[in-house]
Amino acid sequence: MTRKGVIIVPSAMPLQEASDANMVWSSEGKENVKNLENIFHHCSDIVFFSFSFQGGQQASLIYVDGMVDNLQIDEHVIEPLVTRYEQDSEEDGVTVESVRRTLTAVKVKTHTTMQEVVELMLSGMTILIPHQSDTAFSIEAIQFDKRSVTEPDAESVVRGPRDGFVETMQSNTSLLRRRIRSPKLKIQPIKRGKLTHTTINLVYMEGLASEQLLEEVKRRLDNITLESILDSGYVEQCLEDNPYSPFPQLLTTERPDVASSHLLEGRVVILVDGSPVALIAPALWVSFLQSPEDYYERHFFGTIVRWLRYASIFVALLGPSIYVAVISYHQEMIPTALILTMAKARAQVPFPALVEALLMELMFEALREAGARLPKQVGSAVSIVGALVIGQAAISAGLVSAPMVMVVAITGVASFIVPHYNLGISVRLLRFPIILLSGFLGLIGTMMGFILLVTHLLTLKSFGVPYLTGVAPFRSSMMKDILIRQPVWVENMTKETDQMQNAEQSSDKANQGNGLG
Numbered sequence: 001m002t003r004k005g006v007i008i009v010p011s012a013m014p015l016q017e018a019s020d021a022n023m024v025w026s027s028e029g030k031e032n033v034k035n036l037e038n039i040f041h042h043c044s045d046i047v048f049f050s051f052s053f054q055g056g057q058q059a060s061l062i063y064v065d066g067m068v069d070n071l072q073i074d075e076h077v078i079e080p081l082v083t084r085y086e087q088d089s090e091e092d093g094v095t096v097e098s099v100r101r102t103l104t105a106v107k108v109k110t111h112t113t114m115q116e117v118v119e120l121m122l123s124g125m126t127i128l129i130p131h132q133s134d135t136a137f138s139i140e141a142i143q144f145d146k147r148s149v150t151e152p153d154a155e156s157v158v159r160g161p162r163d164g165f166v167e168t169m170q171s172n173t174s175l176l177r178r179r180i181r182s183p184k185l186k187i188q189p190i191k192r193g194k195l196t197h198t199t200i201n202l203v204y205m206e207g208l209a210s211e212q213l214l215e216e217v218k219r220r221l222d223n224i225t226l227e228s229i230l231d232s233g234y235v236e237q238c239l240e241d242n243p244y245s246p247f248p249q250l251l252t253t254e255r256p257d258v259a260s261s262h263l264l265e266g267r268v269v270i271l272v273d274g275s276p277v278a279l280i281a282p283a284l285w286v287s288f289l290q291s292p293e294d295y296y297e298r299h300f301f302g303t304i305v306r307w308l309r310y311a312s313i314f315v316a317l318l319g320p321s322i323y324v325a326v327i328s329y330h331q332e333m334i335p336t337a338l339i340l341t342m343a344k345a346r347a348q349v350p351f352p353a354l355v356e357a358l359l360m361e362l363m364f365e366a367l368r369e370a371g372a373r374l375p376k377q378v379g380s381a382v383s384i385v386g387a388l389v390i391g392q393a394a395i396s397a398g399l400v401s402a403p404m405v406m407v408v409a410i411t412g413v414a415s416f417i418v419p420h421y422n423l424g425i426s427v428r429l430l431r432f433p434i435i436l437l438s439g440f441l442g443l444i445g446t447m448m449g450f451i452l453l454v455t456h457l458l459t460l461k462s463f464g465v466p467y468l469t470g471v472a473p474f475r476s477s478m479m480k481d482i483l484i485r486q487p488v489w490v491e492n493m494t495k496e497t498d499q500m501q502n503a504e505q506s507s508d509k510a511n512q513g514n515g516l517g
Contacts, residue, residue, distance in 0.1 A: 023114045030131040033060045035114065046121075051078060053085040057094050058131040067124040069143035076105040077128065077139055094130040099137060107140035119197055146171065152254035152276070154421055157293040164254045165276040169199055172271050172278070175256035176203060180263060184208075190221050198229040199273040203259075208266040216463055217268050217281060232272040232279055239270075239281070241461050246429055248422040249462045251280035251287050258292050282462035284469050286482050288423040289313065294485050302485035309417055316415035316427050320357045321438040321446045323407045327353040329442035348398035354439030356400050360408040361435070363390060365428065368412070 022035045033048070040046040049061040059081070061073065085102045087094070096110055111117050117136050121127050124142035149171065152164035165172045173187055184206040189199050200221060204214060217239075224238045232252070240249045253259055254276050259269045262280045270279040280287075289309045294302035326333055327342070334342070349356060367386045391409075394400045411431075418424040430453065437445030460467040470478035480486055 023118075025112060025114045025134075027134040028131070029059070029129045029133045029136070032114070032117075032136065033062070033129055033131070036062055036117070036127075036129075039118065051082065053081050053087075053094070053130075054083060055085060055087050057085075057087070059094075060129050060131070061126060062121060062129065063126040064121065064124065067142060067144045068126050069141045072105070072141040072143075073126055073139075076141070077103060077126070080104050094133040096133075096135055099128070099130065103137075103139070105139045105141065109138045111136045111138060119191075122197070123199075149175070155253065155255050155258075155292075155419075157291070157296070159296045160292055161255070161257050163256060165256060165259075165271075165278055167274050167276055169201060169271060169273040172256075172276075173201060173203070176260060176263070176269075179256060179260040180205070185263070190218075192221065192224045192226065192235075193229040194225075194227045196228045196230065200229075200235060201271040201273075203263065203269040203271060205263050205266065208264065209268055210266065213266075213268060213282070213463060217270070221270075229272065230274065232270070232275040232277045235270060235272055236279055239279070239463075241463065245456065245460055246426045247285075247457070247460060247467070248288070248420075248426065249283055249460070249467070251283040252277050252420070252422060253280065254278070255292060261292070261295075282465040283467075284462070284465070285457065285467050286470055286478075288420045289418065291419040295488070299485045299487045303483075306483075306485060309419070312414040312417040313427060316411055316418070316424075317431060318434065318446060318450065319411040319414065320361060320407055320431060321434045321449070322443070323404070324353045324357050324435055325438040325442045325446050328439060342401070342403050345401040345403055349401050350398070351400075352439070353404070354435070356404050357408070357435055357439075358432070360394075360400055360404055361411075361431065364408055364412055 022038045024035070026032050026035070037048060045065045047061075047063055047065050050058065051061070052058055061077065063073070080102045081099075085098070087098055100108060111120070112135055117127055117138070120138045124144065126139045126141050128137040128139060146168045147166045149163045149166055151162040155164070163175060165175065177185065182205075186204055186206050188202045190202060191197055192200055202214075202217060202221065220239045221235075224235065226234060226238065229235060236248075236250050236252070237243060242249065250270075251262070259278050259280065263269055268281050270281065272279075290306070294306060327346075331339055346353075351359070367390070370386070391400075391405045395402050395405060415424055415427055418427065434446060434449035434453075437449045439445070441448065457468055458466075458472055466473060469475065470482050
């Protein structure tokens with residue numbers, strides 16, 4: 001989403017020149033306070049509070065109202081400086097050591113650049129500037145309103161954890177730390193967005209994530225030149241290998257347990273401040289058809305449900321297309337009793353099967369979007385009642401046939417089984433061009449659309465990793481987790497066996513290199 005506006009600047013003082021003049025750091029703290037007042041002119045939420053140290057030294061506290069804990073500031077900053085500040089000597093004035101010795105706050109850092117001070121203050125830090133010093137102090141006493149940790153609505157499970165990511169970066173990183181209590185869990189912050197200065201955290205497991213993957217992710221993050229980043233969706237669009245592909249190339253999740261499991265598999269998690277949706281790279285096609293509940297229930301249930309998802313995604317993608325092709329060109333494939341029933345149902349329909357399918361699919365998508373965008377209290381009622389009423393009315397009016405309504409309904413239910421919403425969007429979009437091919441060319445058009453789709457998937461990559469890894473290129477070790485959800489204890493034994501084999505192979509290679517083989 002792009003926001004454009006007109007900025008009116010007085011001709012006597014261009015905005016850029018005034019900003020550059022105020023961003024200069026002075027050796028006098030009082031001048032720095034005046035520059036900050038000019039920078040934040042007409043910003044009523046920026047608080048400038050001046051007070052005197054014990055001994056008469058002047059200082060100013062600057063912070064954003066509503067983002068700091070006033071009680072901490074009073075107890076750990078103002079009260080110690082006013083009552084217990086001891087100057088090293090009258091000639092030295094205010095020194096960094098004397099201020100650090102007096103303050104009782106936990107996190108206190110020094111700064112000598114205006115750009116750094118402005119960014120920290122806008123991030124919620126409290127800035128202390130003594131008037132007779134060239135150093136500013138940043139004090140962490142951040143406190144602001146935030147959403148509590150709740151279960152994500154889009155990724156709910158019957159059995160599993162109920163917590164989810166929120167819009168606060170500190171909360172999200174702590175949710176990961178609670179699950180992976182290892183010093184190998186690394187979190188590297190990166191600032192992006194020329195206007196928003198959004199914090200992006202790169203999270204990975206040291207020793208599990210490959211160096212090539214880390215270098216590639218860092219390179220792509222460094223190349224982001226957006227002026228504003230308000231959600232992880234902005235970052236996702238800048239990191240994709242093929243931005244014109246209809247398929248998502250980064251896995252998204254709001255669940256800390258899902259992010260943790262992918263971290264332990266050697267993938268990289270990207271957290272964006274202000275967004276509850278984490279990005280996971282690289283993403284494989286099979287990962288979009290897996291749910292965390294597959295691993296929380298017994299392996300029999302996980303395997304059967306996984307097979308059901310594979311069948312459902314083909315029904316959601318090709319169901320209406322096959323129906324249109326068979327009804328229009330291949331009636332001989334339908335049993336006689338069934339074709340007579342379908343012919344009777346379609347006797348009053350004035351449109352061909354292609355137009356009928358497109359009308360019903362468009363109406364179903366409109367009802368789905370209406371149900372998703374309306375308030376929860378009325379959204380479900382509109383989608384369910386609308387589908388029943390409009391479908392029955394369309395059949396009664398002779399605009400569509402009952403078999404077509406049933407096919408569209410089955411297709412819609414099958415699309416809901418896909419665990420990840422962004423893959424479901426891709427299936428919904430690709431359904432329409434395949435329906436058009438089927439309406440003009442029959443089953444040949446259906447197969448042409450399917451072959452083109454598979455060809456695109458075979459050429460697609462996510463951070464250099466083939467999108468269909470495990471299937472093409474085929475890997476027997478990965479097929480154990482694609483078609484069958486093995487018991488947890490079998491997976492651990494397999495991993496230990498693979499590690500032992502890798503260690504033996506490495507030892508053999510080392511011995512051969514030393515002439516001992």
